Amino acid sequence: xxxxxxxxxxESFRNPDFWAMSSWLDIIVRARKxxxxxxxxxxxxxxxxxxxxxxxxxxxxxxxxxxSMGEFFAHVGLGMMVFGTMMSAISSSASVFVxxxxxxxxxxxxxxxxxxxxxxxxxxxMCLYLPAIIVSLWMAGGVAPLGLLTALPALLLVYLNSxxxxxxxxxxxxxxxxxxxxxxxxSTFAFLLTPVIWYPGMMPAGSIRASLMHFNPLFHFVExxxxxxxxNTISTxxxxxxxxxxxxGLLASTFVYRRYARYVPxxx
Amino acid sequence: xxxCIRADGLSLDVPIYLQRERRGAGWKDLLLGAAFDxxxxxxxxxxxxxxxxxxxxxxxxxxxxxxxxxxxxxRVLNRVYQPTSGELLVSGSCQALLNMGLGLNSEGTVRENIxxxxxxxxxxxxxxxxxxxxxLEFSGLQDKANxxxxxxxxxxxxxxxxxISTSVQHDIMxxxxxxxxxxxxxxxxxxxxMQSRVGGSKIVLLASHSISLLNDICNKGIVxxxxxxxxxxxxxxxxxxxxxxxxxxxxxxxxxxxxEEAAAPVYGRVATLVERGDGFLVVEGWCVDGEGAFPxxxxxxxxxxxxVAEEVVRISRPDVxxxxxxxxxxxxxxxxxxxxxxxxxxxxAGIQVHAGNSPGRKGGPLQIAPGVFA
Numbered sequence: 044x045x046x047x048x049x050x051x052x053x054e055s056f057r058n059p060d061f062w063a064m065s066s067w068l069d070i071i072v073r074a075r076k077x078x079x080x081x082x083x084x085x086x087x088x089x090x091x092x093x094x095x096x097x098x099x100x101x102x103x104x105x106x107x108x109x110x111s112m113g114e115f116f117a118h119v120g121l122g123m124m125v126f127g128t129m130m131s132a133i134s135s136s137a138s139v140f141v142x143x144x145x146x147x148x149x150x151x152x153x154x155x156x157x158x159x160x161x162x163x164x165x166x167x168x169m170c171l172y173l174p175a176i177i178v179s180l181w182m183a184g185g186v187a188p189l190g191l192l193t194a195l196p197a198l199l200l201v202y203l204n205s206x207x208x209x210x211x212x213x214x215x216x217x218x219x220x221x222x223x224x225x226x227x228x229x230s231t232f233a234f235l236l237t238p239v240i241w242y243p244g245m246m247p248a249g250s251i252r253a254s255l256m257h258f259n260p261l262f263h264f265v266e267x268x269x270x271x272x273x274x275n276t277i278s279t280x281x282x283x284x285x286x287x288x289x290x291x292g293l294l295a296s297t298f299v300y301r302r303y304a305r306y307v308p309x310x311x
Numbered sequence: 312x313x314x315c316i317r318a319d320g321l322s323l324d325v326p327i328y329l330q331r332e333r334r335g336a337g338w339k340d341l342l343l344g345a346a347f348d349x350x351x352x353x354x355x356x357x358x359x360x361x362x363x364x365x366x367x368x369x370x371x372x373x374x375x376x377x378x379x380x381x382x383x384x385x386r387v388l389n390r391v392y393q394p395t396s397g398e399l400l401v402s403g404s405c406q407a408l409l410n411m412g413l414g415l416n417s418e419g420t421v422r423e424n425i426x427x428x429x430x431x432x433x434x435x436x437x438x439x440x441x442x443x444x445x446x447l448e449f450s451g452l453q454d455k456a457n458x459x460x461x462x463x464x465x466x467x468x469x470x471x472x473x474x475i476s477t478s479v480q481h482d483i484m485x486x487x488x489x490x491x492x493x494x495x496x497x498x499x500x501x502x503x504x505m506q507s508r509v510g511g512s513k514i515v516l517l518a519s520h521s522i523s524l525l526n527d528i529c530n531k532g533i534v535x536x537x538x539x540x541x542x543x544x545x546x547x548x549x550x551x552x553x554x555x556x557x558x559x560x561x562x563x564x565x566x567x568x569x570x571e572e573a574a575a576p577v578y579g580r581v582a583t584l585v586e587r588g589d590g591f592l593v594v595e596g597w598c599v600d601g602e603g604a605f606p607x608x609x610x611x612x613x614x615x616x617x618x619v620a621e622e623v624v625r626i627s628r629p630d631v632x633x634x635x636x637x638x639x640x641x642x643x644x645x646x647x648x649x650x651x652x653x654x655x656x657x658x659x660a661g662i663q664v665h666a667g668n669s670p671g672r673k674g675g676p677l678q679i680a681p682g683v684f685a
Contacts, residue, residue, distance in 0.1 A: 060430040
């Protein structure tokens, strides 16, 4: 029976057969349908990094920054890695339990398995960005080694937060079918509001746009991951924001999951 | 630890969404309503105060009309739905065979799908890799292991799903009405495996409308009606209660509606076949349809030709009534057929006797008792 979130998650990690294998096969099978399979999977990252990057390259001059093309490509790619992961965790989780209805009603009720499915797919999509990012970092002329080191814990934080977001949105989305639509509507706006294809410095300090950007949690997650790699300083405000966001989110989702997860089979 | 299930006062409320009924519902109203009326959320009670207890070795038949709450009860027992009130104790490992097509990916190969479906059921991939060969063998798909699933027919998929689902032994087995498609050969193998599996599992719960299957397998039965438990007891008394319920329903329904009903499955047995010369054949036995009534017609099939009974006399069979818990005992019959050109019993090999509720709609063949042709 679905119960405590963390007990479920630990159980899921101990028994990864179901969620790992089904996510993997899902991806493989999608690629197998077409002749160029893997190329199509990779194409999205190439379009984003080099296509969007080239198209919006003039942006890099607006804020008075002197980033090279390579640096801008890396900026877009690293931003997309984090943004894409969190956004897909949010948007797929809102409907993940409804989509897995057949499994749940058949008795597979450890709901964390479905959450990890979502994260596993997001992780795979994220890894698809790596080739494009390696190329652009090489074009930019190297990275800050210390930045790569801090990127790992930052990524861990990204996934920890994606997990609780998925748990929270999953349970809420099972009860409120409108949540999925709402998230889908907001996602485009969230992309524009997060400095992926532009630089945070371009927002005039004190403006409404700047405060909207600072309010946006995705911005801070992107920052703590990307800024150290590209040798920018990481702002304490972002670290603080992420810390508070993580702790309060973990508490909220643990509570919601414990209180409402048992109703999910009835709701869907 | 011994396996047992104890349910005490189980009730289950479920939210459903209702659309407001629009008056004068033409298609325009229907479309407008679908677009602009917000669905209303209402709680409905699917199970009410269900109590029973079964122990090791028990095979429980769950009887009831469509929508009576049989599948819902199985889902509560499978820990999918949490009961709104009441106590439930299930001890022993539990396997549900409710959805044969679950977890199959139509673009994956058959071999991949064995893993996919297996791990969805909670099996370990190491266990599955040892059993792939036997699963393929049972489903008869050895030479299709690397074919994609969508190339399989729906019957083959059911075979595959069934083979995977039954590849492991559990203390408690929950089964829904799964007997569906599948050719005769597979059905025979499936039933055989089911019964040995049933023999192996400590507790079996079977929700089905197939009276003969339930009668073969179960020793206890409960009858559900609109979410309430209306009867619990041994299989005979449960079948009797179920038939009483059905005949009660039937009497209340109008005759016109009865014609619309799909033909209920018929079961029965042919005890003697006697050739009376001049191509006349007298067949004796008994048969009864799924609602406990005597089918309206008998048809004999021999070498591809069909012969309708010229005369049917009903015979009282209190023994059959007792065994299947029927309401009436006039389920026996003596029927006379005219088969021109048949002069000896030896010519009757391959004969089949069908019973049905109208001449055009015959049920499955009746069993023919061993020794009839002797």
